[in-house]
Amino acid sequence: MASATAPPAAGDTACVLDRDGMGALVRELRARGRTVIGPTVRDDAIVLAKLESAEELPYGWGVEHEAGYYRVRRRPDGAAFAHSAGPQSWKSFLHPERVRQWAADRGPDGEMTVRPERDEPPSFAFLGVRPCDLRAIQIQDRVMIGGPHRDATYGARRGGAFLIVVECTEPGATCFCVSMDTGPAARPGYDLALTEVVDEAGHRFLARAGTDEGAEILAALPRRPADDLTRTRAREDVEAAAGRMGRTMPEVDLRALLAGTLDAERWNDVAARCLTCGNCTMACPTCFCTTTEDVTDLTGDHAERWRRWESCYDLDFTHLPGGSVRGSGRSRYRQWLTHKLGTWWDQFDSSGCVGCGRCIVWCPVGIDITEEAHALHQESLDGQAGTEDGRP
Incomplete structure (x- = not known):
């Protein structure tokens, strides 16, 4: 698969990555010093964890869930992102469950020395952010750093995060993003957006950049121009997902x-x-x-x-x-x-x-x-x- 020499600007024509291209994406992010977090199978669930390679993605795994019920299951098609939200959200990395704020020690003379915690988080790359979760991150941005009282821990973790959204093509039984106007299509705010397509023409990802940094990373990957079949199939799969939501909210204020x-x-x-x-x-x-x-x-x-x-x-x-x-x-x-x-x-x-x-x-x-x-x-x-x- 050929790679163009000049990087496209954000918003230029979409391109297509195959499974090797997904592997190259993770390697490129890691080469740039990013800590890649994405979905993987662990402890009988699809969880978010640090990825060393794209092969750790849940290829061939899906989920069954209902109210109070969750199970992972094998899929016949090898899709990596044909599953809905697991037990964690990206909040776990941006707004950690437990953070030390300061430590203090009493010296031999009885004086107390207080040392504020200086959190130096990794440079995150979040791979597999769902459109609903992208909106959740934006909501937390408003809460944690969008007002006069900024949360320094959240701000440090969020400031350098690179967001790779994957559009939903298979909603879960408890999904209702359409009712909340948050999906299943990607909305602005991502660095890269992917739509996974698995059909008779193969397993591939329609990719497009939302920022200049996203375009720069795409340019470094093996890719090919987006063809009409992939574009059409990606659009149709996302539109079909919007009509298959497992839940709804009442259509009222x-x-x-x-x-x-x-x-x-x-x-x-x-x-x-x-x-x-x-x-x-x-x-x-x-x-x-x-x-x-x-x-x-x-x-x-x-x-x-x-x-x-x-x-x-x-x-x-x-x-x-x-x-x-x-x-x-x-x-x-x-x-x-x-x-x-x-x-x-x-x-x-x-x-x-x-x-x-x-x-x-x-x-x-x-x-x-x-x-x-x-x-x-x-x-x-x-x-x-x-x-x-x-x-x-």
């Missing part, structure tokens, strides 16, 4: 729906099932809340402060001197859902949900955010009908 159903009976129904375990917030690619904890050694001469993820399902999340503000599971689930779909707009000018479906899959009792939204909508309609009929 979700912000208004949540604001108008704070006293709905449905909250009692979900509270009877919810374990308040916080799995949904841990799996969610946009949840960002943290707390801090101080630890010391047995001598008391060494102390550290750590920041770690926190969940609004934790009883102590809103603990005040008089007790917890949200003492019931009902109130804590309602807080999470109304914030995610509603009041996030007031804070950050967008929804906090991207339709990835992780919270549905990784809920141990299978609570489904889309089912709850539909139920609240139906209860609202029933209430309006009762009022119109003269019922109380």
Whole structure:
């Protein structure tokens, strides 16, 4: 496969990579000092991990999942990206679960020396970012570094990250990105975008650059100009995926729906099932809340402060001197859902949900955010009908 000598500018004609080209992409990124993170099969799941080569990608693996259920399965076609969101999101690398903020030591003279943590993260290249997860990263950008109070740890990790989006051609049973307008086609914000095509003409990837750096890297790879068949097949596969979403949100103003159903009976129904375990917030690619904890050694001469993820399902999340503000599971689930779909707009000018479906899959009792939204909508309609009929 020939490679052109002059690098194309971002936005130029798309090109095609084959499986060898994918291997060359990983090698090129690593040669540039990038730490490549991508999907791979590990511990009976498709997880995100450091890749030494493209051969570690989950070629020939897919997933089966539903509410509270997840299994990997073999595929006959050898596709690398024909699977939907796994248990992790890119949040794990940009906004780590646990970060040390400082350490302090007491010297022989009793003086304390405090050393702030200076995080020097690797230069990341994220391979296999789904369009919904690209939107999640953009939402976290707004939360963590888009306002007056910037998070230095997130900013350092995000600033140099190279994003390679892979468009979805096979949505999962719990996906609803179409409802949230986040996929399955790639939106602006990527460095490179790929669409995997597997058909009678072979296994290949339609590639295009979104930035000059992306174009420069493409130019260094073995590639060929995009042909009409590959372009058409890629477009048709993504369009077909949009029509095969496993879930939907009600086609209403979700912000208004949540604001108008704070006293709905449905909250009692979900509270009877919810374990308040916080799995949904841990799996969610946009949840960002943290707390801090101080630890010391047995001598008391060494102390550290750590920041770690926190969940609004934790009883102590809103603990005040008089007790917890949200003492019931009902109130804590309602807080999470109304914030995610509603009041996030007031804070950050967008929804906090991207339709990835992780919270549905990784809920141990299978609570489904889309089912709850539909139920609240139906209860609202029933209430309006009762009022119109003269019922109380």
